Amino acid sequence: MKDITLNIDGKICKGTEGDTILEVARSNDVYIPTLCFLEGLTPIGSCRMCVVEVENNPKMMTACTTPAQDGMVVSTGTEKLRDYRRQMLELIFAGRNHFCMYCSQSGDCELQDMAIAHGMDRVRYPYLYADFENDATHRDIQIDHNRCILCLRCIRVCAEKVGTHTLDLQKRGWNATIVTDLGRKLGESSTCTTCGACAQVCPTGTITLREFAYRGRRKDCDSVVESVCPLCSVGCRIKAYVRTGSIARVEGTAVNEPDGGQLCQKGRWTLPRSAERERISVPMIREGSHYREATWEEALDLVAKQFRKAHEADSDGVLVSSLCTDEELGLFVSLFKDGLGMERIDTFDGDVLRGFVKGFEPFRKQGVRPFTAAHKILDSDCIVNLSADPDEEAPVIASYIRVGVLRNGASLVNISCSPSPFRDITDVDAVTKTPAENIRLIEGLAGMVEALKATGGDPEKTVQVTAAEVAEKAGLTEEMVVKILGSLMDSKKPVFVLGGCLSRDPATVAASVNLAIACGAFFDDGIGMVPLVVSGNSLGTINTVLADEPWLGKKKLDFMYVYSTGLVPEDEASLSAISGSRFVVVQCPFWAHPLVNLADVLLPAPAWFERSGHYCTIEGERRRLSVVIPPKGEVRGLASVLKDLSKDLGVTPEKPKEAPCGNLFASEKPPAAARMVSLEEVRD
């Protein structure tokens, strides 16, 4: 890339060939006003706020779309430009309803800010008083078309980042409006995921999230805290806006991040709403069918007494959430494993993670990182969905898949026991009848791809013969197997999305990685596998509290200590094993949770917004959970509670070890060094 130099408003600005004028200006701290432009989205040059003058060129040019050229002399703030921009603003204001005092976004609106900054004190054009619809059909998202400036940011974010392309533009000129699907109302949309991204990028009061309206303008909030969403394995970064001690809104980070800075519907809504849930604020002790309040001292005494007795009888167990931070997990390990020498400690959904670890183990031993950052799906030309349901498990990954297919032209292959969750955009949908057939298919494909690549050519014969065999074993037609092979062989960089349900079976995990290796699915950070594990810190759980062998439900225990973040319902198997135990201590932030009914002692726990620490995300990054609001009342941090408890138990735990997850799947060798393994190695 060639370096170029521009003169912008007399300042010498360096840039790179291919940059737009706006990009050069921004990277050199020269301000040019923009409205329709949003970093990370395709520029469309529609609002004309960013116009600049270029020497020897009579036309005004939009900086956001005009390529910068070496030696350009650019002016951004001449009288002519300011007049022109003001004129554009006046036209916008005259076109629709921008009577700000009746708008929920007043004071939090880029259009209003722009008008003020340009000294727009009157509108010289007749108002159109056009009457558009205020679409209130959606439960959470409101679209008042009367305030739309047609900047198309919402359409672009929905198409380019969320990938549902729910929104588009209908009609022309003054009659043009944003439209949903086939001319439906948003509440009737069949494609909208309620992620709220459109509202986050809307610069005006057109698309708003009802719950956040009037709860505090962004700039009036007391603080904005960056943290991480604990709700799935992607661990999206979030911004939480705090006003007078409550969470006013939660947003994704900027769209220009490599992962799109997205937030799915879970993060957008579950997080702020959880701040409104009723809290367990003081320790509680069960008395018959109800609870009575207790002091921390009394409650912990009782817990310690029961714990000790059960521990001596080797009948105690500990179950903690995989939504805990590395630091919290470290505390549990140092007290229960190292301090008390307990073996019965585990996480919810432990079987899924055990299968996961076992299946990946042979590849980890080879020193390669057996998976890649989730957003690398966007770099792939063939996405293979292995029994995943991303819209449920990790919706942002569903976005990557849709964008990969619709915008980057990747092919999409579904190999699973149920039809593709991406019905409309799936190229090959291979549905096997049983899990056994499914793994045989994956195994068979891996073998064939390997053989084909080894012979380096003429697919005809080998494929014909073996494809029939594989088809037979998998209960599919030969044609189907050949189709899948075609997609895999055509692909330069396939990526495999592994559904959480498959992780239970280590052989299927290993077979999938084998297939990825055979196909040459190598990314710079690891093998092209994106496993959808349970939660935000599943990877951190793996080498801290995860048990080597399952013990839950094998024996009726006298005592169980359970720690839940209360954000997810926790799995059925764990719940039923807990309910079979004699004395149960539940530490949980919220009243409304299935665990609460099972407890003999309830201890308050800090909620996600009151805790801090780190998560090991499948993006491969260690991300920080930060305290958004400090805990109130009797809610105490985990460290101080466990410290008191250990005193009562008479153990002095070591200081927790350095959080270990980062090096668990460290990459020592390039992924291309990975070798396929025999499935016997991982089968029980």
Add this chain to the structure above:
Amino acid sequence: MTIQASEVEEKIREIVKPWKGKQGSLIPILQAIQHDFGYLQEDAIEILSREIGIPTAEIYGVGTFYAQFHLKPRGRHIIRICRGTACHVRGSLKILEKVMDILKISENETTEDLRFTLEPVACLGACGLAPVVMVNDVTYGRLTPDSIQPILENYK
């Protein structure tokens, strides 16, 4: 119903076939669909979206941008009433009102029996004959509110 749906599906597949994998094919495809179905019906757009991998919202956007496309069924006969200046001066509004009254529909609507669609248009380029009405390809001039009814009766 199911039989009908698969018929639509088959037809769309046929229309799309020559265009598969080509850029800029949406408009000719929509023209072909409109030619075969009379208008861009919803299920046709949904099937098309699946076939060519373009989201329904985008197709809808294109369909509403160009005046040549129709998203509602159209009548067998199209009545175009000129609302240009010359015709206006010579009483085209009266004719429009009369037609609306006879057919019980308003502008840009279609009668329930799909017999007529009524479209006001700007100058038809026959100002000398004002006020002017076109039914399908035939132009009628020097009209009065009374002379319009017998004309419409010619179209079944």
